[in-house]
Each structure stands twice: as structure tokens, then as C-alpha cells.
Amino acid sequence: MILVTLDTRPILVSGATGYIGGRLVPRLLEAGYHVRCVARSPRKLESRGWIRHPNVEVVEADLNDIDAIMRAAVGCRAAYYLVHSMQAAGSKYREVDRRLASNFVEACVSGGVERMLYLGGLGETGDDLSEHLSSRREVEQILGASSVPLTVFRAAMIIGSGSASFEILRYLVERLPLMITPRWVVTRCQPIAVRNVLAYLIGALDAPETAGRTLDIGGPDVVTYLDLMNTMAKARGLPRRRVLAIPLLTPRLSSAWIHLVTPVSARMARPLAEGLRNEVVCRNDDAAGLIPQALLTVQEAIDAALLRTDEQDVETSWSAAGPIPGDPGWAGGEVFRDTWTVLVASSEAAAFKAICRVGGGHGYYALDWLWRVRGWMDRLVGGPGLRRGRRDPENVAFGEALDFWRVTGIEAPEHLALRAEMKVPGEALLEFHVEPADDEAADGESDRLVRVVQTASFIPRGLFGLIYWYAVLPLHGFVFRGMLRGIRKNAEKEVHPSGRPKAWRDPKVHSIRPEQRWRRLTPGTALGAALAPPRSSE
CATH class of the missing domain: 3.30.530.20 (START domain)
Incomplete structure (x- = not known):
């Protein structure tokens, strides 16, 4: 007789209230895993249908609170790090990201976690790397320097309903038949559908050979941002977008323009705009070999995202991320x-x-x-x-x-x-x-x-x-x-x-x-x- 012991130790998910984390948790539950969500504001999860699942627990913890995150990590089998601080004031998000990543590593080591998984960004290393992508590299280094094996997935633009990058693309195409853009409009990228990203993140748990690896993930198409705009225009039944690329638009001006035309704030758009100058293409297809799946083309990913948007069935959105403000510090007076x-x-x-x-x-x-x-x-x-x-x-x-x-x-x-x-x-x-x-x-x-x-x-x-x-x-x-x-x-x-x-x-x-x-x-x-x-x- 063969005894099969199911590992019921929970999977720790940080960033469960975010765009990727909010979609990852229900799919982990569907796959039979026990999940422990770490949330700074647990009330943000109350409306999620999966919150009442018997295999999910929610722990209120801020990654700035090392003691709280240590308690949350105790007894977990694996841990996902899905936190980014792009909306921190100015360039302080790099400092914040380093501190949060260090706290997370310390908690995983002390809690006996066996695996860590991180979703970072594609882009060649070097002095020309944008501050946003450089920060992601720093987080990778901090997570990877511990004794806990780390799996890193690096992705370019993630196409899915409600994602910040997708909403920027959709609004620019729908509102501007003629665009004056920086030269990054002809930069090559390799977008990936959000459903494929989630499949990679979950598949790695049962693929031990992914431990200690850095894997580039992308869809089957390598395109320019202009190609993306025209694909979106086609999906919307619009004529091809006319684009005039000039070298004068700085990331600051680009982010201000994105803010005026799209729902994304200039503060959040700036690190994204800075990263557009870097080519983000997979250097290998190791991930597809280790975790095989059907990859959606750019056209298929955009069509699927638009269908969700048009049917008003958006599972998670970028706009829900971030802390919930409490009473203002200057409370009092009139x-x-x-x-x-x-x-x-x-x-x-x-x-x-x-x-x-x-x-x-x-x-x-x-x-x-x-x-x-x-x-x-x-x-x-x-x-x-x-x-x-x-x-x-x-x-x-x-x-x-x-x-x-x-x-x-x-x-x-x-x-x-x-x-x-x-x-x-x-x-x-x-x-x-x-x-x-x-x-x-x-x-x-x-x-x-x-x-x-x-x-x-x-x-x-x-x-x-x-x-x-x-x-x-x-x-x-x-x-x-x-x-x-x-x-x-x-x-x-x-x-x-x-x-x-x-x-x-x-x-x-x-x-x-x-x-x-x-x-x-x-x-x-x-x-x-x-x-x-x-x-x-x-």
C-alpha cells in the first residue's frame, strides 16, 4: 500500500490585494493549495468571492513590520513576493523596495520557508537600465542572497484587463488618432498575457527544477510599441494610429502626457515611461520548456482583455493598489x-x-x-x-x-x-x-x-x-x-x-x-x- 501525504502547509502570498496577487490566490485555491494572504488592509479582500474558501486565511501585516511578517511566514511551504512601491513619493520607491524585500527575506528564513518566487521585469542589465527596472534588479539580488531558493520570473508588458500598462495602451489608442511620441515607440518588447503569467507562477511550485533559476517569460510575439498600438486599434475597429516620433520628449513630459490622456497618474506613469526606452525581449525560452503551456499571441491577449473590459468583468485593477489613508496627521482645527x-x-x-x-x-x-x-x-x-x-x-x-x-x-x-x-x-x-x-x-x-x-x-x-x-x-x-x-x-x-x-x-x-x-x-x-x-x- 502506498501512502500519499498531501502537503497542506500554506503558500504565503504577499501583495494579495494587488493586480497579480489578487488573481493568483483564487487560482492557487483551485489547484488545491492552502493559501495565507498577507495584506496591509485586509478589508480590501472582503468582496473577493474566494475569501470564504476553507483553504484561505488572511493575515493583517505590513511588510514594514518585521515582527508581523515573521509571524505570517511561520510554517509556510513557499512564499510569493508580489510587492512594488512605484507609487511612493519621488524616487523613494527604490529605498522602500529594498527595505521591504529585506524584511521579507528575513521572515522567510526565520519561518522555515522552502521556496521564494518573485515576479520582476525584463530588460538587459547595464548602466542604461531605467530606475524602475534597476530597482527590480536590486530586489532580485536581495531575495536571491538568502539561503532560501528563489525563482525569478521576468516579464515585459502584461496584457490583461485592469492592468496599468494595458489601460495606458487602450486609452492612448482610443483617444488619439495622431500621436507625438518619444523614440521609444519603435523599441521592441515581448508582451505576455496575464493568464500565462499566472500559469508560470503556479506551475513553478511543482517544478523543483525552477528553484534557483531566473526565467524570462513572454508571449510568442516580439513587437514594437507602435505595433501594439495598431493591434489595439484593429481590435477596436479603428484605423491605424499615426505616430510622429521625436527625440525631445523626456520621461517627465511623457508621464505628464500619459496622465492627461489616460487614467494612470503621472507619478505612476513616470517609472513606466522611463522603462520604455529599454528593449524587453526574452533571452531564452527555458520557462516554456520547464512549464509548458499554450501562450497567447498579442492579438489574442488584447482580444481577451477587451472582452473582459467590455463585459465589465474585470477581476482586479491597478487602481485598487496602495494604502488606504487614515485620519490626516494635521487633524484638528475647522x-x-x-x-x-x-x-x-x-x-x-x-x-x-x-x-x-x-x-x-x-x-x-x-x-x-x-x-x-x-x-x-x-x-x-x-x-x-x-x-x-x-x-x-x-x-x-x-x-x-x-x-x-x-x-x-x-x-x-x-x-x-x-x-x-x-x-x-x-x-x-x-x-x-x-x-x-x-x-x-x-x-x-x-x-x-x-x-x-x-x-x-x-x-x-x-x-x-x-x-x-x-x-x-x-x-x-x-x-x-x-x-x-x-x-x-x-x-x-x-x-x-x-x-x-x-x-x-x-x-x-x-x-x-x-x-x-x-x-x-x-x-x-x-x-x-x-x-x-x-x-x-x-
Whole structure:
């Protein structure tokens, strides 16, 4: 009799809330592995369908906290390092990456991890390597210098719905029939489909011969970036893009242009733009021999990504990466609030569902042109604007981006909090609360009413912050009234698709009014209390 012992030791995945990590975890679970996710903000994983899988556990740990990551690594069979700090301020991401990688190595060594796996970037070594790719090489060296065998996969552009590189390509092609570009437009690259990247990452676990190896991975096509643009144009049914390549555009100017045209910020676009000058082509096909699979062509990868995008079935997105900001360090001083309320003849669930539809392609229920103008203004001063959109047209999850908002609180069907990431001279928060209002049933009718309370909170920074608040305050009456009117109609149609409820005839249901036009809190007030919306005084 042969006894087969299954290794149930967990696989550690750092960066589980990121683009690759968020797709890797469910595929590891499908393959039968036990997975331990390390997340700085575990709430960002609550909306993932796999979070309730019996073979997954989530550990709250920041890679800056060496003790926490050591505890997370104890007893793990293998560990994936899928963390990059490209969005750190300025060039500090290299310093941050070195520190995080060193902590990760120390944790793996002390925890008895047998294998480490890392996804880095393609590109020849040398003095001309971009700072971004040089940083990735440094991480490789730090990970590889330990006693734990390391498998490194080096990839060029990853083509998949929701990836930053793919979104840059798609927006440039869809919006610009004529482009003035740097000379990197004729640089050769070897893109790879995201599904192929995931297959390599998972396949290496059961391919011991990949331990201690650095493997270049890419698709079957070697193309220029101009070829990529024309392939995208063809997939979109657009004519070939006309490109004028000039030597004058620096990475700084290129990243600023990418920021204006695409959803990606200039801070994130700059390291990507710098890397475009380097040829990124596989030097060998060892990976394909060790972990054989069907590799998608560039055309097939783009078609698959566009299908997911058009069907609004994007599994993970680049825009959800990064920390969730807490209370600002300068909390205190003046906090202003503007609160509006409306009665809705629907259930709490329907009202909350209508609230969660705001933003993205759906718009804001009213005055969308004004929101678009605000988005363009934000892009011009370096903010995200409205181009980030949303990952899903109906649902939002903690930590996700919603245009120039970030979801920082969600308790269905009662509460949604959005923190502004637009460029404003202060901190802005937009909150929605849904609560029963059966005590205000219309003229004794049985139609159920709920109350939707919308609160805008603002902590100004300096004199300009005060000027900004008083400048936008008159617009709230138009914007909030229209938004709440749209939420009410959307929620009531959800519950009463065949006709209007009797409560619609009650004037109180139609009333949209401010509870407190504004409120000023004095210095020393706790920020949490300041930002908590008031309960209705009615």
C-alpha cells in the first residue's frame, strides 16, 4: 500500500490585494493549495468571492513590520513576493523596495520557508537600465542572497484587463488618432498575457527544477510599441494610429502626457515611461520548456482583455493598489459639514444599491457635465480625475477606486464612505447613510420609507482651503439635490418596476432638504466625531 501525504502547509502570498496577487490566490485555491494572504488592509479582500474558501486565511501585516511578517511566514511551504512601491513619493520607491524585500527575506528564513518566487521585469542589465527596472534588479539580488531558493520570473508588458500598462495602451489608442511620441515607440518588447503569467507562477511550485533559476517569460510575439498600438486599434475597429516620433520628449513630459490622456497618474506613469526606452525581449525560452503551456499571441491577449473590459468583468485593477489613508496627521482645527436628506419609498437594500451605482460610466445621476468639468480640472493639476472609473458597474468594495474617490468605508446596506483623492486644499469625505423611516409613512399608507442622509465633510488646509469650501458650497444645493433625486428614483424603480407607489404622492417623499447647511467644529474636536454624520433631527 502506498501512502500519499498531501502537503497542506500554506503558500504565503504577499501583495494579495494587488493586480497579480489578487488573481493568483483564487487560482492557487483551485489547484488545491492552502493559501495565507498577507495584506496591509485586509478589508480590501472582503468582496473577493474566494475569501470564504476553507483553504484561505488572511493575515493583517505590513511588510514594514518585521515582527508581523515573521509571524505570517511561520510554517509556510513557499512564499510569493508580489510587492512594488512605484507609487511612493519621488524616487523613494527604490529605498522602500529594498527595505521591504529585506524584511521579507528575513521572515522567510526565520519561518522555515522552502521556496521564494518573485515576479520582476525584463530588460538587459547595464548602466542604461531605467530606475524602475534597476530597482527590480536590486530586489532580485536581495531575495536571491538568502539561503532560501528563489525563482525569478521576468516579464515585459502584461496584457490583461485592469492592468496599468494595458489601460495606458487602450486609452492612448482610443483617444488619439495622431500621436507625438518619444523614440521609444519603435523599441521592441515581448508582451505576455496575464493568464500565462499566472500559469508560470503556479506551475513553478511543482517544478523543483525552477528553484534557483531566473526565467524570462513572454508571449510568442516580439513587437514594437507602435505595433501594439495598431493591434489595439484593429481590435477596436479603428484605423491605424499615426505616430510622429521625436527625440525631445523626456520621461517627465511623457508621464505628464500619459496622465492627461489616460487614467494612470503621472507619478505612476513616470517609472513606466522611463522603462520604455529599454528593449524587453526574452533571452531564452527555458520557462516554456520547464512549464509548458499554450501562450497567447498579442492579438489574442488584447482580444481577451477587451472582452473582459467590455463585459465589465474585470477581476482586479491597478487602481485598487496602495494604502488606504487614515485620519490626516494635521487633524484638528475647522471641520465643515454639509448634510442633505431625502425620504425614499423603497427598502434599505434598494436604496443602498442605488447609492453604490454612482460614478464610473453610470455618472452621478445629475449634472454629469459639471462632474466632467471637475474631473478635467483635477487632471490638469495632477489629480486622477474621472478616468479611473470603477471596476464593476454595480458593486463597490473597500479600498477600490471610484473615479477620483476611494471607498474607505462600506457597511451594506447602511453606510458608504468615499474619501476624495482629487487635488483639493484639504481633506474631503462624502458619506451616505441609509436608515429606516417607517415613522414617516405617507398618510397612513403601508408603503415603506427609508431615509438617505448624504454628508460632505471637509477639513480645510490653510486660507486657500477655506476659500475653496465657501466657493463650492453654493453648488452643493444643485449637485446634492440632483444626486439624491436620482438615487431616490433609481431605488424606487428597483422596488416598484411596474408603477409608482402611493407614497410617491406624499410631498415629504419628494422633499430634498439640508439638515444642517454647514457646521463648523472648533479645534481639538476628535476627527472621528467630526466626520460622523449627524442622525436626523426630525
